Amino acid sequence: MGHAFQFDIELRRGAGAYICGEETALMNSIEGYRGEPRNKPPFPVQVGLFGKPTVVNNVETLVNVLDIVVRGGLAFADQGTPDATGSKLFCLSECVAHPGLYEVPFGTTLRELLTLAGGVRDGRSLQAVLLGGAAGTFVFPEQLETPLTFAGVRSIGASLGAGVVMVLDETIDVQAILVRIAAFFRDESCGQCVPCRVGTVRQEEMLHRLCTGHTLGTLHDELALHAELGQVMRDASICGLGHTAANAIASALPRLPLFPSARHS
Amino acid sequence: MTAMTTSAAGRSLSLTIDGQTVCVPEGTTLLEACRLQGIATPTLCYLENLRPVNVCRVCVVEVEGSRTLVPACSRRAESGMVVQTDSERVRLSRRLVLELLASSVDLSLAPALAPYLERYGVRPARFGAPAAGKERDTRHAGHHEALAGPGAETVAQPVKIDNDLYVRDYSRCVLCYKCVEACGVEAQNTFAIAVAGRGFDARISTEFTVPLTDSACVYCGNCIGVCPTGALMFRSEYEMRQAGTWNEAEQTHTDTICPYCGVGCTLTLHVQDNQIVRVTSPLDHEVGHGHLCIKGRFGWQFVQNRADPTQPS
Numbered sequence: 001m002g003h004a005f006q007f008d009i010e011l012r013r014g015a016g017a018y019i020c021g022e023e024t025a026l027m028n029s030i031e032g033y034r035g036e037p038r039n040k041p042p043f044p045v046q047v048g049l050f051g052k053p054t055v056v057n058n059v060e061t062l063v064n065v066l067d068i069v070v071r072g073g074l075a076f077a078d079q080g081t082p083d084a085t086g087s088k089l090f091c092l093s094e095c096v097a098h099p100g101l102y103e104v105p106f107g108t109t110l111r112e113l114l115t116l117a118g119g120v121r122d123g124r125s126l127q128a129v130l131l132g133g134a135a136g137t138f139v140f141p142e143q144l145e146t147p148l149t150f151a152g153v154r155s156i157g158a159s160l161g162a163g164v165v166m167v168l169d170e171t172i173d174v175q176a177i178l179v180r181i182a183a184f185f186r187d188e189s190c191g192q193c194v195p196c197r198v199g200t201v202r203q204e205e206m207l208h209r210l211c212t213g214h215t216l217g218t219l220h221d222e223l224a225l226h227a228e229l230g231q232v233m234r235d236a237s238i239c240g241l242g243h244t245a246a247n248a249i250a251s252a253l254p255r256l257p258l259f260p261s262a263r264h265s
Numbered sequence: 266m267t268a269m270t271t272s273a274a275g276r277s278l279s280l281t282i283d284g285q286t287v288c289v290p291e292g293t294t295l296l297e298a299c300r301l302q303g304i305a306t307p308t309l310c311y312l313e314n315l316r317p318v319n320v321c322r323v324c325v326v327e328v329e330g331s332r333t334l335v336p337a338c339s340r341r342a343e344s345g346m347v348v349q350t351d352s353e354r355v356r357l358s359r360r361l362v363l364e365l366l367a368s369s370v371d372l373s374l375a376p377a378l379a380p381y382l383e384r385y386g387v388r389p390a391r392f393g394a395p396a397a398g399k400e401r402d403t404r405h406a407g408h409h410e411a412l413a414g415p416g417a418e419t420v421a422q423p424v425k426i427d428n429d430l431y432v433r434d435y436s437r438c439v440l441c442y443k444c445v446e447a448c449g450v451e452a453q454n455t456f457a458i459a460v461a462g463r464g465f466d467a468r469i470s471t472e473f474t475v476p477l478t479d480s481a482c483v484y485c486g487n488c489i490g491v492c493p494t495g496a497l498m499f500r501s502e503y504e505m506r507q508a509g510t511w512n513e514a515e516q517t518h519t520d521t522i523c524p525y526c527g528v529g530c531t532l533t534l535h536v537q538d539n540q541i542v543r544v545t546s547p548l549d550h551e552v553g554h555g556h557l558c559i560k561g562r563f564g565w566q567f568v569q570n571r572a573d574p575t576q577p578s
Contacts, residue, residue: 191467
C-alpha cells in the first residue's frame, strides 16, 4: 500500500463441516452459532460477519491478487483466454498416472489436463471424470475437448466448482460412487430447509432402489422423479449445497446403461 | 432546527403480483403483499409473532430475474418486482416440498396444510411406503446412518412424556424452528431447546437430550403456542386425544385476563365439558404477542377445583 497501513490477520480453525464452506454458514460458525446458511438477500457484502459488510474470498483468489499486484494486470491477463484470464488450480485424483495439484491457464482442455497428469493409469480407458467435486457433474470421454473456462464447461452443463478432477477408469463402479455422493449430501446437509433435508434422503433411497433393482415403477419413472427432485432442490433450497446436491447424480443417471453394474437393469 | 425524516413505513412502492399491479408500504414482505391481494399462500415456519426463518420453503414464489425461487415470508417487496405465485415452477416446488414433508412427517394434526395438500395434488406415496422407524436421538452429526431399510425414511419415534404439563411427539415435527425461536430470542430467552444433529437426522433437542425436567425448560409453553403440527401438545390435550374424548367442535373459546400478575396477558381458555383443556393467547395481543408464562399457560387447575370450600374435605 506504500503507507503505514496496519491490520490484523486472525486465523479461525473450522471443525470440518462441509456446509461451513458456504459463506454465510461460515459466518454463523465464526460467530459461534450453528453452521447454517443464511437466506440471501441480504448478501454478505451488505450484512455479513457480525452484521458488518463482508467480502469472502478463497485463498486461490487472494493468491491471484498477489500475482496481479506483483506482475501487473496485463501480464496476468496474458495467460488464459480473453474471457477467462489467468490460471486455475485443478486437483487431479483417482485413476491418473500422477495425481496431484496442477496449475494450468484457463482454456486448457480437459484432455490436455489429463495428459499433463500422465493420462489414465495403467493404460486403461477413461470411463468418466467427476468435474467440480461432489456438487459438480460427470463428464464423459466424448467431452474431453471442452476448454476449462467457466463458460466452456457451462456449455456442456458442467461447472469447475472447486477445481476437482476425479478421473474414473473403466474398472470403477460409478454406481457405487453415486451412492457415496448421495450418502455424503444426506450427511452434510445442515437440515435447515425441507428440500435439502428430506430431498437428500429421498435421493439416497432412490439410488439404493436403482442398485437393488427394486424400483418404484419403471427406471424411467425413477429418473423423472429424480429430475423433479433436482429441480426443486435447485429452486427452493436455501443455499448452494441444496442447489447442487442432485447435480452429479443427475448428470450420470441418463448414462446408467453405460455403467457396467447397471446393464442388467 | 427541523429534522427531515422520511418514515420508511410512509413510503409506498408498486410491484406486480400475478399480473396485477399492487401498491404496498415499503418494508412489506411478499407474503403480506400476497395476503393483501387475497392470494392464499401456504406457510409452515412463518408466524406473525416471530421473525421469519424461511426454512420450510412452502411459501416460495417466482421473482423475475431471480435464479431461484424466493421465500415469500421473508423477502421484502421491491419497486418494480414481478412476482408469480402460481407458475409451474412454484406449483412444482410447493407440491414436492409438501410431498417431502408428508412422506416423512405425520401431518395429521396440521389442518392448515390440508387444503394445500389437495390443491397441489400432493402424493407422498411417490417416494414409497414409509420405512420402519429408528431411534433418532442417538444419531451423531456427520456419522452416516444406514437407511432404515426399503421405503421412505420418516421421523417416526415414540412420544416423549417426561413431565406433567406437555408432551413432545417429534414424529409430527417438521423442524420449522418456531419452538426454538420462541424458547430463544423471540420470546422466552431460555434456550432450553435447539436443533441437534445434521441433515435428515437434525432434530429438536434439549442439551444432551436430557428429559425436559433436567433441562433449562421453564414450562412457559410458548413452544406449544407456536407449534404448527401438534408435535408439542398440552398433556391434557394429549391424554384426551388418546382417550378419544378430545372434541374441538364442542369446545368454546373464552378470552380473559390472566389473574396472576400485573402484566395483563390475555388468556384464551379452550373449554370442553366445562373443563379448561388448553390455554392460548392471541398473537396480536399488545402485551405478550401470544406468548405466556407457566402460570398463565398451565396454572388453571384451581379454577376446576369443584370441592365446596365450606365443607370439610
